[in-house]
Amino acid sequence: MHAPLSKCEPAPFFNFIKEGSLFQQAIGYNCSQLQSLNLGWCEEVGDAGETSLAYGCHDLHALDLCGCVLITDESVIALANNCLHLTSLDLYYCRNITDRAMYALAHIRVKNRNQMWDGVKTGDEDEDGLMSLNISQCTALTPPAVQALCDSFPALHTCPGRHSLIISGCLNPTSIPCECAFQAHHEVNTLTHHAY
Numbered sequence: 001m002h003a004p005l006s007k008c009e010p011a012p013f014f015n016f017i018k019e020g021s022l023f024q025q026a027i028g029y030n031c032s033q034l035q036s037l038n039l040g041w042c043e044e045v046g047d048a049g050e051t052s053l054a055y056g057c058h059d060l061h062a063l064d065l066c067g068c069v070l071i072t073d074e075s076v077i078a079l080a081n082n083c084l085h086l087t088s089l090d091l092y093y094c095r096n097i098t099d100r101a102m103y104a105l106a107h108i109r110v111k112n113r114n115q116m117w118d119g120v121k122t123g124d125e126d127e128d129g130l131m132s133l134n135i136s137q138c139t140a141l142t143p144p145a146v147q148a149l150c151d152s153f154p155a156l157h158t159c160p161g162r163h164s165l166i167i168s169g170c171l172n173p174t175s176i177p178c179e180c181a182f183q184a185h186h187e188v189n190t191l192t193h194h195a196y
Helices: 021-030 047-056 073-082 099-122 143-152 179-195
Strands: 013-015 036-038 062-064 088-090 132-134
Touching: 021 047, 047 073, 073 099, 099 143
Parallel strands: 013 036, 036 062, 062 088, 088 132
Antiparallel strands: none
C-alpha cells in the first residue's frame, strides 16, 4: 500500500526508479519541502513534469536527471528560476540541453546575490550555490557557456583533484579552465617575479 502524496511533506529524500511526468507534477504540487530527488534513467521524465517540480519544490538542493533524454532547456531554466538552493545537478546524457540552459544556471548566482540582502533580514541565505554538476554527454554545449557557469560558481572544478564539474564526452577538459588553474598560474607568476 502506498502512502498518499500529502504525507510526503516532511520527507527530505526520494528515489524513484521509473515514473513519468504526472508523478513529478504530483510531487511538485504536494512536496514543497523536498530537498533531494533521483529521477536518473527515468526515460518518461520530460519538461512538463520537471517544470512542475521546479515550480513546487523551491527548496530542492540535489536533483539527478541523468539519462532523462526528454529533458530540454525548459526544465533547466525552470530549475534556475525557481530552485535557488540547488547545489547538485546531474544532467548526464541529457542531449537536448544547450547553452541556453547553462546561461540560465549561471543566472542562479545573480539571483542569489540579489536576494542575499533579504536573507540577512530573514536568515534564509544560501551562499554556496551550485557545487556539483554533471553535463557529460551533453553534446550541444559550447565552452563559452560552460565557462560562464564556472565563472558564476567557483566551486565547480574540472581539475582532477576536485572534479565537481564533469564534462567528459561533450567538451575537452582543457577548454574549461577552473579556478585552480588560474590560482596555480598566478602563484607561479608571483614566485617567478619574487625570484628576480
